[in-house]
Amino acid sequence: MTMEMFILDETSTGEVDRREKVVAALTDSVRDLVDATIRSTVDDDEILAVREEVDALVSRLRAAQLAGPAGVRYNAEGRSWNWGNAVVGQHNALAPPLEIVHDGPGSARADVVLGAAYEGPPGMVHGGVAALLLDQIMGETASGFKRLTMTGTLSLRYRRGTPLGPVRIEGRIASESGRKITVQAHLAGPDGEPTVEATGLFIIPSWAPVDESDRTWARFAEG
Numbered sequence: 390m391t392m393e394m395f396i397l398d399e400t401s402t403g404e405v406d407r408r409e410k411v412v413a414a415l416t417d418s419v420r421d422l423v424d425a426t427i428r429s430t431v432d433d434d435e436i437l438a439v440r441e442e443v444d445a446l447v448s449r450l451r452a453a454q455l456a457g458p459a460g461v462r463y464n465a466e467g468r469s470w471n472w473g474n475a476v477v478g479q480h481n482a483l484a485p486p487l488e489i490v491h492d493g494p495g496s497a498r499a500d501v502v503l504g505a506a507y508e509g510p511p512g513m514v515h516g517g518v519a520a521l522l523l524d525q526i527m528g529e530t531a532s533g534f535k536r537l538t539m540t541g542t543l544s545l546r547y548r549r550g551t552p553l554g555p556v557r558i559e560g561r562i563a564s565e566s567g568r569k570i571t572v573q574a575h576l577a578g579p580d581g582e583p584t585v586e587a588t589g590l591f592i593i594p595s596w597a598p599v600d601e602s603d604r605t606w607a608r609f610a611e612g
């Protein structure tokens with residue numbers, strides 16, 4: 390991976406905002422479709438009929454497609470967007486999506502409601518999903534949108550099951566040394582008691598710009 394993998398896109402911020410909103414609304418409907426598919430008890434004939442309609446809709450969307458994944462894009466105005474991101478992607482129905490709040494330097498949090506699509510043990514959040522969400526918030530905590538960071542090592546302690554439903558995730562920088570940033574985080578259910586605790590080492594890659602006064606690259610990190 391190199392800085393060149395971030396895509397400079399000519400689209401204006403106004404147009405990005407407009408398009409994001411339109412497709413995000415469709416994405417919400419697709420999330421609803423996923424939940425409805427998991428939980429539906431309609432009869433087989435109805436399932437077959439719905440499948441035909443869904444296949445027809447997929448064909449319509451495929452009429453004009455990107456050649457590959459959405460990537461992380463930015464424009465000359467400093468707006469960046471990562472619509473396909475697995476955790477925060479506004480156009481990714483697999484993403485909850487997480488809306489991460491940056492409280493201040495070195496800390497971040499997010500509240501999200503995890504439904505049937507995120508189940509592992511019965512009625513509980515899948516352990517891999519917890520790791521996925523923690524990884525993203527910890528990466529953003531380390532980055533603070535001021536530098537590029539990548540996950541080096543992630544260690545999780547699952548203290549008890551997390552019930553599906555409302556979840557809070559919080560992360561903070563514990564220490565820094567050169568290009569290495571240690572982040573601690575946890576995920577908690579509605580009672581606020583941590584169910585998963587995480588420690589991660591996030592690394593500013595050797596190929597990333599290191600001069601924090603060089604703001605030209607900061608926009609990349611805002612994806």
Ligand SMILES: CCCCCCCCCCCCCC(=O)SCCNC(=O)CCNC(=O)[C@H](O)C(C)(C)COP(=O)(O)OP(=O)(O)OC[C@H]1O[C@@H](n2cnc3c(N)ncnc32)[C@H](O)[C@@H]1OP(=O)(O)O
Nearest residue numbers: 524525528529532537538539540541542592593594595610
């Ligand atoms: C994603 C980027 C966008 C970010 C946007 C901001 C938002 C973020 C949100 C994103 C959230 C999602 C986030 C994701 O999902 S990121 C996706 C998951 N992570 C990856 O794919 C990372 C893959 N690995 C690499 O690219 C490289 O190995 C990295 C960049 C990690 C280091 O390659 P680099 O060539 O730079 O390293 P170096 O050899 O100069 O070593 C430097 C120092 O680090 C130490 N070390 C090295 N590796 C590890 C390790 N694995 N554990 C512990 N320590 C390690 C090493 O010993 C040395 O220590 P010292 O000898 O100096 O003491």
